[in-house]
Amino acid sequence: MNARFEAEKSHEERLKAKAKKNKQDIQGAEGLVSYECWRKEKKDTIEYVFVSKWEKQEDFKTWISRDEHVAEHKAQRQQQKETGVKPTSAFKKTLQSYEVYDELEKTN
Numbered sequence: 001m002n003a004r005f006e007a008e009k010s011h012e013e014r015l016k017a018k019a020k021k022n023k024q025d026i027q028g029a030e031g032l033v034s035y036e037c038w039r040k041e042k043k044d045t046i047e048y049v050f051v052s053k054w055e056k057q058e059d060f061k062t063w064i065s066r067d068e069h070v071a072e073h074k075a076q077r078q079q080q081k082e083t084g085v086k087p088t089s090a091f092k093k094t095l096q097s098y099e100v101y102d103e104l105e106k107t108n
Contacts, residue, residue, distance in 0.1 A: 002094075002096040005093055011046075015046060019050070
């Protein structure tokens, strides 16, 4: 699973804080094989990609559905409902999921 966040360079401290929090939160997650944070600096923007590998997709779904994470998003939606103002995000977020493919293990 890849979660890619891109922002103006002026928001890099927020991305660093998010990377630190993600690393702490994901430690010990059931089914987690590996986790890395990749960083790429561009002319005007900065990009962080959180790359995690899981035993199975269901393990990732369980982790992303944990109470703390769901509560964060619920609070954001509630704030939007109460104020009528959609919060603007400094980040452009893209999620991608891949499966391991090994031609040698393929059976016909």
